[in-house]
Amino acid sequence: MRAHASPLLAADLPLDENLPATQLRAYAGDVLYTEGMPSSHLYVIKEGEVDLYMVREEKRVVIDTLTRGHVFGATPQLLNGRRTDNAVAKTYCEFYLVDAEGLESVLDNTPKLLRGILKTLAMRASRASEVIASRVNFQPEIVTYAQLLSLIGAAQVPMQARKADARSAAQPVIARPALAAVFAQARQLFGHSDVHIRHILGKLLMLHLIQLDEDRDGAKCVVFSPGEIVAKARKAGEADPDNGKLEYEYISVDDFAAMVDLDRNRVLQKLARNELSEDLFTFRKSEVIRLLDEKGKKFFQERRVKAPEEFCDISDIEFADANSIQAVLSRIDSYDLGKLLHVVEEAAVRDRILGNLPRTKRAEIESEKFDRVDEIEVRLIGEGIIKAIQEKMLARRS
Numbered sequence: 001m002r003a004h005a006s007p008l009l010a011a012d013l014p015l016d017e018n019l020p021a022t023q024l025r026a027y028a029g030d031v032l033y034t035e036g037m038p039s040s041h042l043y044v045i046k047e048g049e050v051d052l053y054m055v056r057e058e059k060r061v062v063i064d065t066l067t068r069g070h071v072f073g074a075t076p077q078l079l080n081g082r083r084t085d086n087a088v089a090k091t092y093c094e095f096y097l098v099d100a101e102g103l104e105s106v107l108d109n110t111p112k113l114l115r116g117i118l119k120t121l122a123m124r125a126s127r128a129s130e131v132i133a134s135r136v137n138f139q140p141e142i143v144t145y146a147q148l149l150s151l152i153g154a155a156q157v158p159m160q161a162r163k164a165d166a167r168s169a170a171q172p173v174i175a176r177p178a179l180a181a182v183f184a185q186a187r188q189l190f191g192h193s194d195v196h197i198r199h200i201l202g203k204l205l206m207l208h209l210i211q212l213d214e215d216r217d218g219a220k221c222v223v224f225s226p227g228e229i230v231a232k233a234r235k236a237g238e239a240d241p242d243n244g245k246l247e248y249e250y251i252s253v254d255d256f257a258a259m260v261d262l263d264r265n266r267v268l269q270k271l272a273r274n275e276l277s278e279d280l281f282t283f284r285k286s287e288v289i290r291l292l293d294e295k296g297k298k299f300f301q302e303r304r305v306k307a308p309e310e311f312c313d314i315s316d317i318e319f320a321d322a323n324s325i326q327a328v329l330s331r332i333d334s335y336d337l338g339k340l341l342h343v344v345e346e347a348a349v350r351d352r353i354l355g356n357l358p359r360t361k362r363a364e365i366e367s368e369k370f371d372r373v374d375e376i377e378v379r380l381i382g383e384g385i386i387k388a389i390q391e392k393m394l395a396r397r398s
Contacts, residue, residue: 020098021044021096021097021098022099023094023095024094024095024096024097025094025095026048026089026092026093026095027092028090029089030088030089030093031088032050032089033083034083035055035083035086037082037083038081038082039074039082039083040099041099041103042072042073042097042098042103043072043087043096043097044069044070044071044096044097044098045067045068045069045071045072045094045095046068046095046096047093047094048067048068048089048090048091049089049090049093050066050070050088050089050090051064051065051087051088052064052065052085052086052087053085053086054085054086063085074122074125140233140237141200141203142203142204142207142209142233142236143234143237145186145201145204146204146229146230146232146234147230147233148186148189149175149177149210149224149226149229150229152181152185152226153224153225154226156175156177156226157173172225172227173225173226174223174224175222175226176215176221176222178220178221179212179219179220179221180219180220182201198376202376205380207232207233209224209229209232209233209236210222210223210224212376220376260297261297265345305319307319308320308389308390308393308394309390309394311386311387311389311390313382313383314344314349314382314383314385314386315346317352317385317389318348318352320352320389321393322356324389324393324396325352327392328385328388329356332381334364334365336381337357337361338365338368338370339370339373339378340353340382341353341354342370342373342378343373343375343378344382354366
């Protein structure tokens with residue numbers, strides 16, 4: 001890194017012409033400062049990109065990526081404080097450095113209210129960064145939820161049964177906590193929304209780590225082996241697409257949908273079908289822009305035609321042949337089909353299902369009214385249908 005004085009400042013950067021500053025050049029990978037170092041000056045980015053990060057549990061947590069015109073390096077004390085994060089050049093960079101003395105002379109002529117605002121903003125940014133870093137979970141969420149279920153199950157299963165299970169090679173002891181209790185514990189411990197909890201439990205269900213059942217009162221319960229679920233989840237989590245997510249700059253699902261002119265639900269459906277790469281699964285902005293430049297919006301909007309062996313959810317029914325669909329749907333209860341169609345939003349999927357039903361069965365289904373349905377139950381119905389269609393198509397091919 002090289003520094004030299006500069007009397008000239010770019011007009012579009014947030015600096016006054018009479019404020020003394022030096023220039024600094026840095027190359028990709030150069031560390032600008034580390035957490036705990038004295039905060040002797042501020043940085044203004046003239047060119048390039050900078051990652052701000054914290055090190056927690058011996059891993060780097062990127063909390064922000066800054067570009068041209070951004071100012072960083074302010075501590076809650078503003079002057080004579082210590083760095084609360086780390087900064088590294090992500091690309092080749094050029095900076096203006098404003099030292100503490102120069103900044104102090106400017107602040108002396110600043111109204112008290114503005115000085116208070118600046119200190120408050122610096123403090124809030126520091127606290128927000130610490131919250132981001134401290135709340136990152138470095139293991140896949142399916143493992144975290146498996147650990148929660150293991151604890152719930154261990155509390156439910158008597159100690160004697162667990163000891164007998166450890167000594168025996170027979171069937172493992174099974175726990176059956178109420179689904180509502182699992183949701184309550186996850187909300188309390190993790191602060192996750194019901195939608196997110198349902199998503200993770202759905203992953204565990206698809207990996208056959210848990211099953212859903214009903215107790216004697218008809219309430220939903222989660223069925224699993226407390227002694228086995230964590231080890232199995234760790235093995236499954238080794239290939240989890242969320243690993244390495246801290247290396248990316250994120251954008252929201254809504255921002256991604258707006259960039260590619262796609263409905264938000266359509267984006268979520270394409271993710272669920274594994275039609276987008278792992279880089280896009282994390283919504284890395286640079287990767288989205290690259291693909292937009294290379295392939296255009298049609299890349300995101302058009303569905304890739306799937307072979308039977310690739311079918312994974314009910315939306316793939318649009319790629320199935322009519323004979324297989326009709327043979328499978330003829331064996332499905334009308335009430336179950338009604339519940340499925342109640343939550344299916346894609347017109348193509350609804351038309352494909354209804355168009356392959358006899359007129360009487362279709363009329364019966366369309367007359368059913370549902371105020372509320374269990375989303376996990378409906379997902380299982382859809383998965384059962386598409387799996388049966390898949391098997392029938394593969395059997396006909398062989």
